[in-house]
Every structure is written in structure tokens, then in C-alpha cells.
Amino acid sequence: MTDFAPLLMGLFAVGAVALLVGAFLLDRKRRERIMTFCLARGWQYVDEDPSLSDRWSGEPFGHGDSRRARNVMRGNECGRDFVAFDYSYETHSTDSKGNRTTSTHHFGVTAVTIPAYLPKLEVAPAGVFGKLTDAVGLTTDIDLESEDFNRSFTVRADDRKFATDVLSPRTMQYLLTAPKAAWRIQGNTMLRWASGRLDPAEIIVAAAVLDQVADGIPAFVWKDHQDQHPQNQSGCDSQT
Numbered sequence: 001m002t003d004f005a006p007l008l009m010g011l012f013a014v015g016a017v018a019l020l021v022g023a024f025l026l027d028r029k030r031r032e033r034i035m036t037f038c039l040a041r042g043w044q045y046v047d048e049d050p051s052l053s054d055r056w057s058g059e060p061f062g063h064g065d066s067r068r069a070r071n072v073m074r075g076n077e078c079g080r081d082f083v084a085f086d087y088s089y090e091t092h093s094t095d096s097k098g099n100r101t102t103s104t105h106h107f108g109v110t111a112v113t114i115p116a117y118l119p120k121l122e123v124a125p126a127g128v129f130g131k132l133t134d135a136v137g138l139t140t141d142i143d144l145e146s147e148d149f150n151r152s153f154t155v156r157a158d159d160r161k162f163a164t165d166v167l168s169p170r171t172m173q174y175l176l177t178a179p180k181a182a183w184r185i186q187g188n189t190m191l192r193w194a195s196g197r198l199d200p201a202e203i204i205v206a207a208a209v210l211d212q213v214a215d216g217i218p219a220f221v222w223k224d225h226q227d228q229h230p231q232n233q234s235g236c237d238s239q240t
Helices: 002-041 147-152 160-166 169-179 200-215 219-225
Strands: 044-048 064-079 081-094 101-126 153-157 182-195
Touching: 002 044, 002 064, 002 101, 064 200, 081 200, 101 160, 101 169, 101 200, 147 169, 153 160, 153 200, 153 219, 169 200, 182 200
Parallel strands: none
Antiparallel strands: 044 064, 064 081, 081 101, 101 153, 101 182
């Protein structure tokens, strides 16, 4: 058995190197595909932007260490500026024998700029909040008039009236038919995120969904937080 130990260790090392090389090549291929997509769409691309790693509070931010925002894409969709990126962080655990394991968590994030600073509001598919430890300080779960919506989503906000103003019957009906993901209003940004790495095509969907929600916010809400209601510059089909 001892005679085979060096051979086994050598094979293990070769296998580990092969996995690293394979991962590197896949990552490079994906990055090239993203860059090609951005060029065709007129978006800007940078490999990494450290300023985005801790720009926002709340999920999926603020956990672990080695936080990174990579494959950063910026552009304009539906008449609204956006930034989208692969976000990741690491967590660590130690077993009873003292062996340390590192896990990397990946998320795709799309953030759309809105022309006013609005109160916090967070909406997530049912069951998601149960897994979260931080909802940007929001502790109030809100039930709305639509039972279908209440079964499908969890809503958190400090201001119930603001939540009901934003989530009008028409907006709730739209969200029930749109691709589901967690999103929130935070300052002058609307963020949408999901587990996994971000596909560029998903940005178009995310921007369209957030645009429809923003367009559905009543004029008086914008007026309360800004001098005038922003022009509806949506170029997206409401049926995303």
C-alpha cells in the first residue's frame, strides 16, 4: 500500500490541476460570450468592480468574506440605466476533526436606477424569506388584498401604505405571471437577484420586470418623494 502512495498522490495532483484548468477554460469561454453579448447590445463590460461588493445592504450582500462583483455589465434597458454582475462570497466551516471547508456562494444581481429615493420594500417568492437572515432591517410581513399573491410572495416593508401603493392589483397580477425572483426597492435603486451565475439574457428579463413595477407606481408616490413624476420611458413589452 505504501508503494502506491506516491502514485496515488501524483494522480490526485494531476486530477486537481486538470479540474482547475477545466474551470479556467470554462470561465474564460463564458466571459468571452458575455463580452460578445454586451458588444451586440451596446453595454459596457469590466472584469470586476470592487465598489459593488458592499454597495448595498441586505440579501445577498453582507455575508461571509472574499466578496466579489465580477463580469460587471452596465447599460440601458427599457429606458433605465442598470448594472448587473456575478456576486460571490465565501463561508467557512470546521468539522470535529478540525478540517476546514470553504464554500463559495454565487448570485446574479441586476440593479436598475430609479429617479427618486423611495422607502424600502422587499418582495420574494414564498419560502425565500425563511432562508434569509437579513431583510435590510424590514421586519413587517404584509398581506395584500390578493390571496393568490399572498400565497406566491412574501412582502416586507416598514410602511404598509407604500407597499400597497406600489403593489397595486395590476402590478400584483403582472408579477404572478412574470418570471419569479426576489427584488427590492432600496434608495434610488431596484434590485433583483437569484442564486447562481448571471446569464446576460436574464438581465433583459430582470430589467423588464423591474421596469413594469416602476411604471406601475402611482404618480402621487413619486410626487411625495420628488418634485415631479418621472416620464415613462419604458420600451419593454409588459408580457415578459
